[in-house]
Amino acid sequence: MPVEELSPSSPWHAGELQIQRHAGVLEQMDPVGRQVLRRFMLDQHREFYPMLPFIVIGTVDGEGTPWATIRSGRPGFLQAPDPLTLSIDAASDPDDPAEAGMNDGDPIGLVGVDLITRRRNRMNGTVVRSSSDRFSVAVGQSFGNCPRYIQHRQFSFVRDPATRQSSEVIVSDRLDAHQCGLIEAADTFFVASYVDLEGEGRQVDVSHRG
DSSP states (O other), X not given: OOBOOSOTTSSSOHHHHHHHHHHXXXXXXXXXXXXXXXSSOOHHXXXXXXXXXXXXXXXXXXXSXXXXXXXXXXXXXXXXEETTEEEEOOOOOTTOGGGGGOSTXXXXXXXXXXXXXXXXXXXXXXXXXXXXXXXXXXXXXXXXXXXXXXXXXXXXXXXXXXXXXXXXXXXXXXXXXXXXXXXXXXSOEEEEEEEEETTTEEEEEEEEEO
């Protein structure tokens, strides 16, 4: 359901403003948003993304279901040729339900996490698809996040990330015991969400939960 925009001049969207008002922090959060939310990538963000071996992506499929997924590659598979564009050299994966929301013009959310330094930066924007092997994201918002709750890890590939492995797609309306155990043992989650804004279209986000 579209959410009515409460303050067109605010850096926050309507849903965020409602939460802030409910929490009694509306006035405090306005200057924070104006300071950290940008319509472009800072140089330090442009230098950050190409160092990563993976990026987490949030999309929404045709039925309105949000999906969080990962695209990986050797450092350098992400490039920021200018402050308004993040290029992702990763082939389409037809087995991934999130792929349904990565077509040209689709809204998308991304979070990059360096598991060694615990740095993370996020953005949302719009897919610019030139081929099935790569796509770009036109920046809508770009911002940094604190390292809180990020689990420190060493990262290495167990196979060539450029080699796609097909997997069986299992659709179910419930979790089995193995899946429940996997979730209960996890110390990190990535959550995709979205909001439909009156007159502004859809904004997709993906966030880290540790």
